[in-house]
Amino acid sequence: SQQGEEDPQALSIQEGENATMNCSYKTSINNLQWYRQNSGRGLVHLILIRSNEREKHSGRLRVTLDTSKKSSSLLITASRAADTASYFCATSLTGANSKLTFGKGITLSVRP
Amino acid sequence: GAVVSQHPSRVICKSGTSVKIECRSLDFQATTMFWYRQFPKQSLMLMATSNEGSKATYEQGVEKDKFLINHASLTLSTLTVTSAHPEDSSFYICSACKTGQHTPQHFGDGTRLSIL
Numbered sequence: 141s142q143q144g145e146e147d148p149q150a151l152s153i154q155e156g157e158n159a160t161m162n163c164s165y166k167t168s169i170n171n172l173q174w175y176r177q178n179s180g181r182g183l184v185h186l187i188l189i190r191s192n193e194r195e196k197h198s199g200r201l202r203v204t205l206d207t208s209k210k211s212s213s214l215l216i217t218a219s220r221a222a223d224t225a226s227y228f229c230a231t232s233l234t235g236a237n238s239k240l241t242f243g244k245g246i247t248l249s250v251r252p
Numbered sequence: 253g254a255v256v257s258q259h260p261s262r263v264i265c266k267s268g269t270s271v272k273i274e275c276r277s278l279d280f281q282a283t284t285m286f287w288y289r290q291f292p293k294q295s296l297m298l299m300a301t302s303n304e305g306s307k308a309t310y311e312q313g314v315e316k317d318k319f320l321i322n323h324a325s326l327t328l329s330t331l332t333v334t335s336a337h338p339e340d341s342s343f344y345i346c347s348a349c350k351t352g353q354h355t356p357q358h359f360g361d362g363t364r365l366s367i368l
Binding site: 173180188232241244245 | 256258284286294295296298301343345347349353354355356357358359360361362364
């Protein structure tokens with residue numbers, strides 16, 4: 141089964157609002173990463189958080205990691221129409237040599 | 253930096269044809285590259301891990317003889333779909349990463365393969 145499970149599966153918000161996406165996983169991890177995919181394109185790396193980190197920021201992105209709950213959240217503040225995309229969390233398992241296991245993804249629609 | 257180029261972006265061919273997809277890291281050396289398959293509105297499924305100078309490591313259920321992987325240099329990995337059939341139609345994406353425990357993967361733009 142998938143290591144990562146995101147929720148919600150789909151999210152529709154108004155431009156300017158914040159978007160929060162959650163990811164849960166099942167086993168011990170080395171790090172957790174969030175990626176974005178525009179339709180028909182490859183994935184773009186957004187942010188990586190290590191297992192010993194709790195929170196990380198990058199521009200309008202904020203990622204948290206709770207290893208006790210095996211969960212992570214991605215917050216996009218002040219969303220823009222250009223943020224419309226699919227978002228995936230991916231986990232790198234301990235000792236897995238950079239191999240990633242992806243969740244099912246969240247489709248974010250930002251209405252102008 | 254960390255640009256990955258994947259070529260071609262789109263292939264349409266007849267059943268029985270073999271198709272080669274290239275994945276190049278343009279500005280860094282990638283000892284490891286990954287090949288994924290993605291069905292519409294679904295997640296990425298890892299097919300194999302491509303290691304420079306050695307045999308690829310395939311995930312369970314992926315046929316080695318069907319999906320041939322060659323990683324001949326630190327900047328190039330190729331995936332050949334041999335004798336492709338309509339069920340092989342999919343979106344194939346490669347990624348590459350630099351050496352290190354906490355390094356992200358950098359993805360190509362994918363190849364849309366359609367077998368008629």
